[in-house]
Amino acid sequence: MVTLSGRSALVTGASSGIGAVVAEALAAAGARVGLVARREDRLDEVLKRCRRHSPGSAMWAADLGDLDGVGALAAAVEREFGGVDVLVNNAGMPKRRRVQDLSPADTEEVMRLNYTSPVRLTLALLPGMIARGHGHLIAIGSVAARLGPPHEAAYAASKAALTAFWESMTVDLDGTGVHAHVIQPALISGTELFTLPGNEPPLSDLSDALPPREVADAVLEVLESTRFERYVPGWFDEMASGKAADVDAFITGVKEWTRDRLEPPTL
Numbered sequence: 293m294v295t296l297s298g299r300s301a302l303v304t305g306a307s308s309g310i311g312a313v314v315a316e317a318l319a320a321a322g323a324r325v326g327l328v329a330r331r332e333d334r335l336d337e338v339l340k341r342c343r344r345h346s347p348g349s350a351m352w353a354a355d356l357g358d359l360d361g362v363g364a365l366a367a368a369v370e371r372e373f374g375g376v377d378v379l380v381n382n383a384g385m386p387k388r389r390r391v392q393d394l395s396p397a398d399t400e401e402v403m404r405l406n407y408t409s410p411v412r413l414t415l416a417l418l419p420g421m422i423a424r425g426h427g428h429l430i431a432i433g434s435v436a437a438r439l440g441p442p443h444e445a446a447y448a449a450s451k452a453a454l455t456a457f458w459e460s461m462t463v464d465l466d467g468t469g470v471h472a473h474v475i476q477p478a479l480i481s482g483t484e485l486f487t488l489p490g491n492e493p494p495l496s497d498l499s500d501a502l503p504p505r506e507v508a509d510a511v512l513e514v515l516e517s518t519r520f521e522r523y524v525p526g527w528f529d530e531m532a533s534g535k536a537a538d539v540d541a542f543i544t545g546v547k548e549w550t551r552d553r554l555e556p557p558t559l
């Protein structure tokens with residue numbers, strides 16, 4: 293079991309769902325955890341749980357979609373914690389709409405929160421990690437980054453961009469002691485992602501969803517390794533390699549799956 297005693301971790305999107313569970317898991321592993329999201333009351337509940345394990349934990353209420361504030365947030369956390377050893381870029385938003393129903397502003401809003409903002413936060417905290425000679429930069433992506441799900445073009449593009457940035461980043465950081473990892477969850481339950489307004493109902497069957505603890509376990513696992521990409525559940529690995537082997541067959545399959553979901557065959 294990973295021990296993070298004496299280490300500091302920063303988790304964005306820690307007020308609900310995956311982020312709240314990851315934050316508590318890191319605190320239970322001994323890290324002092326910093327929590328970021330917009331809703332102060334919800335952050336406060338998570339902070340209380342984290343402080344039971346790690347009394348030095350703290351929270352910052354911030355809108356990460358406001359890019360101008362990201363640098364100041366990073367500086368405030370570094371001042372308070374004296375450096376961040378583990379950054380979990382988890383805050384994110386869905387945009388479940390057919391591409392015909394997307395506006396340019398929709399796509400830019402998703403890209404700002406799911407890609408540009410975590411990149412800014414990462415670049416702001418990276419010099420400190422390099423100077424200290426260690427660190428873990430974790431991105432919570434999505435299987436959508438690799439598998440192009442229907443009605444999620446804006447979301448999938450933001451997660452693919454994040455994954456591509458992370459992939460090149462981990463090569464650039466070779467020899468610095470700083471490691472980059474991306475966790476690609478499939479369906480995860482107990483989060484607000486599927487009920488947020490402004491989205492179509494999900495096409496997938498949510499009864500297949502895994503608990504957020506599975507993502508927290510994946511985060512703890514990559515902290516003990518140099519592993520770059522980890523799917524949750526792990527068998528999505530095979531789906532991604534199957535797609536890479538024959539992308540046209542994959543797209544044909546997804547079109548059929550989508551038609552069946554929208555117009556279930558009559559018996």
Ligand SMILES: NC(=O)c1ccc[n+]([C@@H]2O[C@H](COP(=O)([O-])OP(=O)(O)OC[C@H]3O[C@@H](n4cnc5c(N)ncnc54)[C@H](OP(=O)(O)O)[C@@H]3O)[C@@H](O)[C@H]2O)c1
Nearest residue numbers: 305307308309310329330331355356383384479480483484
């Ligand atoms: N659930 C799934 O099946 C699934 C699958 C694959 C990937 N993911 C990814 O997992 C991550 C967490 O999602 P979740 O499922 O746990 O959903 P969630 O319950 O909706 O959590 C999203 C978190 O992001 C925060 N957030 C949203 N907009 C923000 C903003 N502008 N500024 C700061 N924080 C903001 C939310 O807090 P506030 O509203 O308080 O700001 C919340 O804490 C996302 O990146 C998502 O894409 C989820």
